[in-house]
Amino acid sequence: MVAHDLSGHLAVVDWKQLAVAVAIPLAGGIGGSLATANEIKTWYRSINKPSWTPPNWLFGPVWTALYTMMGLASYLVWRQGGFEQQALPLAVYGLQLALNFLWTPLFFKVHRLDLASADIAGMWLAIVATIRQFRPVIGDLALLLLLPYLAWVSYASALTFWIWRHNPTRTGRAKAA
Structure with missing residues (x-):
């Protein structure tokens, strides 16, 4: 398949690499969701939450869109020289992705809200760093693809x-209300 690259020239799309780039964040999100489904039905329902908490059904579609855009952004950066030329931007992307995947078990599985809060703060910083690393490589497309993610994580951080x-405790673990 042929598409235009960032400079307007024709470029070949590596569909296999694009699929892998999108599948990695999606797989992490799906894995985290499956691993914590029971906790969402039990523990999460019982803790104190603010009135501005989104409905549970919203998380799946939002994260699917965000993970897809993240994967596309990483593919576009990778396409501009692979891991050899884009090692730092892709490493920073990998860091924020690892922090993203870590948040779910910290919050939902082990109920370490203190560690989940620290993790999401680090994730927010890593997303900003990812945008800063990706923007020189893929231009404003980095903003278009990653600012919705930053906005959602800002909201998720506040939540x-x-x-x-x-839901305080001495150990940082939240107990059911």
Whole structure:
């Protein structure tokens, strides 16, 4: 398949690499969701949450869109020289992705709201760093693809911090209300 590259020239799309780039964040998100489904039905329902908590059904579609855009952005960066020329931008992307995947078990599985709060703060910083690393490589497309993710994680950060502060324990583990 032929498409235009970032400079307007025709470029070949490596569909296999694009699929892998999109599948990695999607697989992590799906894995985290499957691993914590029971906790969402039990523990998460019972803790204190703010009135501005989104409905549970919204998380799946939002994360699917965000993970797809993240994967596309990483593919576009990879396409501009692979891991040899884009090692730093892709490493920073990998860091934020690892922090993203870590948040789910910290929050939902082990109920460590203190650690989940620290993780999401680090994730937010890593997303900003990813945007800063990706923008020189793929231009404003980095903003288009990653600013929705940053906005959602900003909201999720506020939600995580609120839940942590309103479900306190001495160990950082939230107990059911």
